[in-house]
Amino acid sequence: MKLLLCLTSFSISLVFASDVLYYSNKDFAENIPTHDLALVEFFAPWCADCTMLDPLYEDAARILKDNDPPVPLIKVDCTVDTATCVQYGAQHYPTFKVMRNGEAEDYKGRVTAADIVKNLKYMAGPASKELKTVEDVEAFLAHDDYSVIGFFRNEKSDLAKIYRKVADPLKLEVLFAHTTEQAIRDKYNYNNDIVLFQPKIYQNEFEEPIRKYDGEASTQKITEWIKKQRLGLCAERTTENSEKFPKPLFVVYYDVNFFLNKEDTIYWRNRVLKVAKKFQDAGIDVNFAISHHHIWVHELGTFGLTEEQNGKPVFVPRDKPVVTARDTRGRKYVMPDEFSEDNLEKFVNDVLQEKIENYLKSDPIPLSNDEPVKVVVARNFDEIVNNEEKDVLIEFYAPWCAHCTTMEPKYKELAERLKDEKDLIIAKMDATTNELPKPYEYSKFPIIYFSAKGKKKNPKLYTDILEIDDLIKFIAKESTNELKGYTRRGIMRKKTEL
Template sequence: MKSLLCLASVISLVFAGDVLYYSNTEFAAKMPKHDLAMVEFFAPWCEECKMLDPAYEVAAKMLKNNDPPIPLIKVDCTVDTLTCVQYGTNKYPAFKVMRNGKAEDYTGRVVADDIVNYMKHRAGPSSKEMKTVEDVEKFLSSNDYCMMGFFSNNENEMAMAYRKVAHNLRTEMLFAHTSEQAIMDKYGYNDAIIMFQPKMYQNMFEQPERMYEDVASVDKMSAWIQRQRLGLCSERTEQNAEMFKNPLVVVYYDVNFSMNLKTTMYWRNRVMKVAKKFQDAGKEVMFAISNHKVWLHELGTFGLADFVDNRPVFTPKEKPVVTARDTRERKYVMSEEFSEENLEKFVNDMMDGKLEEYMKSEPIPASNDEPVKMAVARNFDEIVNNEKKDVVIEFYAPWCPHCESFGPKYMELAEKLKSEPELTMVKMDATANDIPKPFEYSKFPMIYMVPMGNKKHPKLYTNALEVDPLLKFIAKESTNELKGYNRKGKMKKTEL
């Protein structure tokens, strides 16, 4: 029995690792003492929780050695229900970032590197004061881009602007500052703001240290930092995607700086060589590399991944694949095999308007005379953006049971409204066609009213998938009152 107890104790220690497990009592007592922590609310039977355990454990080990340490915590919601109810967790796993007992949702990927970067950017003051050369060396050893302010006077205009920028961008960058002369002598900077590129990203095409040389403006400094951080060619992730502006060229392959550095840098250097030519020529275009495993759905929208059971499936190629978007959001795919020469020509042709736009679209219907018109990507503007008519459009998926049951009701409503001269009823297969902005879908079916005089601001229908409530919505939102129905959706009386 004693040996069994010892074995159980060892297993418990192995299981716990560097992740802390808090009961209701421990959570209430200890959480307010943590300046910063991450909490996973889980259930032992949850398969996704089990699948994410290794990444969470690796992140916990890395953050345990951070300066200052950042704890990662787990709460078993089948046992410590009081805490879970308090923080409104009704599905598992749920991850929250806690600062002095106050919580915010963590919506990033549960990947060790992402968790570590996310939490490190939130730890301590927005800009850390460096007292020794050793402090700076440790700070710059990070795999993140680092901002460093060297100020002879911490209260001058530039230093104050820098601290405001650090506060605003602390979740995106690591910031530090110093007024120690020994540090300024060591690095050769005085009253300067420098961006340091991490060693793993350094290359022959751009400077590893970049100096801000504009005025003490928070807006200008922020814009400079965000642009310089992306450099000639940075990794585009789900977390930073909004930072990349069109025209944008994306090269997809197995990008992984942690586990696949050699291959990652091999292809990145070739992209950067091309990007440098465009920079030197003064041509405004951004380049990025992306992991094809992360961007499967996007590859599908460019026709580079097949959809099987509504899941994108991409077969990796020997060489990277390339897509692009221009300033008008038009999409392009490089059909030639990846090479520096082909990439350069592809980008030049896009910018010169010589490429054919890629459009995922079903064929335009030969006839379209039914009460419900069929829209595809290639006739979308003609049908939906017709300025002379209000348009009601249903985005559906062929495999969706709700769409299937709603289909006859939508047709019934279209029959009722087919004589309305200023209204068109439309449906579109969202899985087989590109859906233009500003339309979005998170489930099926999605129904929008597109007013004739305001095509850029469609109105989403959120009520029951039934004839009467949808008719009332259309009657209320139509630009001009319907001929056969009043604003409340009641049929008008006809004169005898």
């Protein structure tokens, strides 16, 4: 009883040791330049994603503190130390920045403990690892990443110097190593050569697993060669490397997993590789990739390949892969036939030769479009909005949007008032059923843009009050030619002036 009373007489708090450093505004400015390399998480305590990441971040910090050299992981509370967060552009949470001697750059890797450790170790270490023995080479190649080894007579050769320049910016994409040891060069029969090694898991009968660079000793040429060889005939396309794939690009989606679903992954990839090899042998520049369908649900939705379940887009796996494409102009295509080698080859040829209609999420083009407010859909967007003969004011709306419903009679009245302006079109488009072309975008509804003649690539976003007179002032100011019924300030002209 006395013990109980004693315990209840004090407030007891448990403090857990953390390997993550917490910096305030003052600490950050003073301490961050002292680190050669660090990773900073800008967070908010109320952020659910931040809370979920806490144990992963702690795990990575524990491992990286013992790295050679150590790499600190840092956190900044943006609800308290706002100035620092604003300075480094942390507008959403969590935001991660890599700091090199006080200079910030975006962290582009996945946010898992393993990936943070891997990426930061690569950044902290030398661009290229020195290999001293044959056993070193064997250990270096015993993983599932693409590797490049420079076999040099000495480190001062011109090719060795160029190699180091190539390795530094690419070391997060490919593992680099080098050697000058005679025994290694004799063993592998390379002498002053740069060689790419494909990991065993990706090896196949359609491409060489070991490829030697035989071009000119140029930083640009070697960089381009490594990037191309890294993708090969058909690489796995992930959220981390998706921007590395050039167009035209044909993506085959299925349950891609070289570890948990190895047999099926290799089976379907081999079918794609066989087709890719045909195009390579024919000298046709086309690119192929495989992607996991669940990872790319959002992208598949932009091709019309998902369905709604409980208000969310869901991809329902098929017995066979599905295939999409983007041509060099960014236009989208969906293979209409069931997957087979012959159908894939035909689809590629049809896209390259423009024998197939591109996919565009669009309502049907209206049979009649004579009202003052013109109806725009994705398939007539270029014809109406990008028409260089007309200025266009376009509203993007959603049928369920209450503000849009309130705006509708005002927008109609606006169009009625300006219907005699021959060089102006007032238009609207349902953004929920039609695909918006770049650079148009929305974060709320309604959104209104003005697309002037000669400035179609740079439409002007309307940000003022959604009232008729204010819209007229905006149009009058932005219009290519002065409106007949209004001055440049949006003031209605007298009849004697017309």
